[in-house]
Amino acid sequence: MQIDINNLSFAYGHKLVLDKLSLTLNPGSFLVIRGKNGTGKSTLIKCLLGINLVKNGMIFFDHNDVNNFKGWTTVGYVSQVIDEFNYEFPLTVNELLSITKLRKVKENRKLKLLDQMGILEILNENIGSLSGGQLQRVFIVKSILNHPSLLILDEPTASIDKNNVEYFYETVNQLHSEGTTIILITHDEYLDCYNYSHVLQMNPDLSYAFRKRTATEEKEAE
Amino acid sequence: MFLSFFSDLIEQEFMLRALISGLILGVIAPLIGSIVVIRRLSFIADTLGHFSLVGISVSLFLSVTVPGTLSVILSENPLYFGITLSVLGGLLIEFFRRYYKNYKEISMVIVMSMGTALSAIFLSVSGKTGTLYNYMFGSILTISWDSVIMIGIAAILVFFLFAFFGRQIISVSFDENNAKFLGVNRGLFQIIFIIMLSLVVSVMLESAGVLLISSMMIIPIAASMKIGWSYRSTTAIAIVFSELSVIIGLWASYSIHLPSGAAIVSVNVIILVLVALIRRVVLKRNIAKHPTEPME
Ligand SMILES: Nc1ncnc2c1ncn2[C@@H]1O[C@H](COP(=O)(O)OP(=O)(O)O)[C@@H](O)[C@H]1O
Ligand SMILES: [Mg+2]
Numbered sequence: 001m002q003i004d005i006n007n008l009s010f011a012y013g014h015k016l017v018l019d020k021l022s023l024t025l026n027p028g029s030f031l032v033i034r035g036k037n038g039t040g041k042s043t044l045i046k047c048l049l050g051i052n053l054v055k056n057g058m059i060f061f062d063h064n065d066v067n068n069f070k071g072w073t074t075v076g077y078v079s080q081v082i083d084e085f086n087y088e089f090p091l092t093v094n095e096l097l098s099i100t101k102l103r104k105v106k107e108n109r110k111l112k113l114l115d116q117m118g119i120l121e122i123l124n125e126n127i128g129s130l131s132g133g134q135l136q137r138v139f140i141v142k143s144i145l146n147h148p149s150l151l152i153l154d155e156p157t158a159s160i161d162k163n164n165v166e167y168f169y170e171t172v173n174q175l176h177s178e179g180t181t182i183i184l185i186t187h188d189e190y191l192d193c194y195n196y197s198h199v200l201q202m203n204p205d206l207s208y209a210f211r212k213r214t215a216t217e218e219k220e221a222e
Numbered sequence: 223m224f225l226s227f228f229s230d231l232i233e234q235e236f237m238l239r240a241l242i243s244g245l246i247l248g249v250i251a252p253l254i255g256s257i258v259v260i261r262r263l264s265f266i267a268d269t270l271g272h273f274s275l276v277g278i279s280v281s282l283f284l285s286v287t288v289p290g291t292l293s294v295i296l297s298e299n300p301l302y303f304g305i306t307l308s309v310l311g312g313l314l315i316e317f318f319r320r321y322y323k324n325y326k327e328i329s330m331v332i333v334m335s336m337g338t339a340l341s342a343i344f345l346s347v348s349g350k351t352g353t354l355y356n357y358m359f360g361s362i363l364t365i366s367w368d369s370v371i372m373i374g375i376a377a378i379l380v381f382f383l384f385a386f387f388g389r390q391i392i393s394v395s396f397d398e399n400n401a402k403f404l405g406v407n408r409g410l411f412q413i414i415f416i417i418m419l420s421l422v423v424s425v426m427l428e429s430a431g432v433l434l435i436s437s438m439m440i441i442p443i444a445a446s447m448k449i450g451w452s453y454r455s456t457t458a459i460a461i462v463f464s465e466l467s468v469i470i471g472l473w474a475s476y477s478i479h480l481p482s483g484a485a486i487v488s489v490n491v492i493i494l495v496l497v498a499l500i501r502r503v504v505l506k507r508n509i510a511k512h513p514t515e516p517m518e
Pocket of ligand 1 (some may be wrong): 012017035036037038039040041042043044
């Protein structure tokens with residue numbers, strides 16, 4: 001999916017968080033967003049998703065204004081905190097994944113992804129009993145079940161332990177190679193594990209730097 | 223005592239009506255109730271019950287003011303007005319919920335007070351306050367075939383909704399932010415659900431009574447939530463609890479003349495307490511058996 005952001009500014013009340021940000025991502029790009037806490041990374045993503053109402057600036061998905069965008073079912077999203085989810089009512093991982101999308105999910109793909117993420121054995125467990133890392137992986141699987149054409153992940157590895165994070169890199173890179181456009185916020189030191197194509201660095205003074213992946217970075221990755 | 227109850231169930235037509243309507247409600251109440259609980263709308267069900275009563279009162283009031291056959295229709299089928307007003311109440315709540323965005327529960331107080339006041343006024347000017355008791359606590363034994371049919375229609379609608387949109391309903395209820403990525407319009411979804419809920423609430427009015435409608439929807443779920451291991455099992459167990467309560471409650475209503483809604487809900491509460499107690503004992507025993515099991 002092609003994404004164009006034009007002079008986007010956003011404020012919570014009087015507090016300006018994004019200041020005239022612009023960038024263009026071609027279909028199939030892999031953007032990594034970096035920056036200290038509170039620099040507006042999550043805010044930017046929420047603007048992209050229409051969760052934050054944009055009043056200043058424009059956002060286009062495949063040349064359609066986000067406000068009139070109809071293709072949300074092809075977007076996958078994992079938020080930074082999944083706190084609004086109802087954990088108290090019994091629901092198994094399998095149920096969560098099978099009620100997720102409109103189209104029926106292919107059984108094979110579901111099992112394969114769960115296996116890839118190292119959580120196949122919790123298929124029939126109650127989501128209320130999972131650890132933070134397990135839950136995060138379940139939500140990642142949920143967001144990619146349907147081969148989204150745009151995948152947005154907000155610090156997806158924050159509570160996944162080191163041993164399992166490898167599987168995650170593989171899964172994301174594989175989706176990227178299949179043509180999914182990816183936007184990923186991360187603090188990861190192991191940036192090299194991702195086949196990213198662009199970097200957006202966000203700074204506390206509301207300045208930002210948007211650039212392509214450099215040749216030296218490519219080399220270091222190898 | 224039980225034997226005569228069962229023979230009467232089959233032989234007496236009023237018992238058959240009570241049984242059929244009770245058994246249908248026993249399924250749809252917890253089914254809708256599960257969603258009501260997940261979406262934290264328990265108070266809305268209660269409020270709608272009060273507003274539905276306005277329709278009943280208006281109908282009874284009109285029946286003493288208009289002449290002729292219309293009067294008979296109005297007094298014998300107050301449920302038509304009940305359903306209409308319940309749906310109207312649902313839409314009103316929705317309106318106030320959007321109006322007081324950050325204080326959504328205000329909407330329920332407004333609609334509930336409006337409902338209580340209006341029903342009291344219309345009932346008292348119609349001079350039919352005697353029927354109030356039945357509508358407060360339910361009287362499943364006096365239910366008419368018309369009402370049974372209404373319950374049947376409501377049930378068909380609920381089943382239809384769950385059969386075709388079950389996955390969306392459940393998914394959006396668990397995670398409202400997710401609605402958009404499912405291609406579901408959140409506002410429209412909310413309105414459809416509220417209308418559905420209003421309908422179910424109003425057809426429950428006669429058998430459960432205003433004060434006990436939400437209990438019949440929610441208590442079986444409250445009990446099964448603690449022992450279910452999935453959405454499916456939780457709802458299924460709730461339906462079993464609910465049917466059990468209906469049958470025992472119906473028996474109590476018939477043989478010791480308790481108001482039906484009160485009897486059914488009492489059995490529901492007893493089941494809830496039993497489940498909580500048994501669960502405690504089982505949990506304690508498990509802990510005693512595996513004292514060192516890691517928690518994870
Ligand atoms: N809903 C909100 N209301 C008010 N202020 C917010 C809200 N969300 C975030 N902020 C503020 O906006 C700034 C950027 O937050 P955020 O986008 O979450 O940063 P990041 O994701 O980069 O850590 C922070 O100062 C934060 O306190
Ligand atoms: Mg953030």
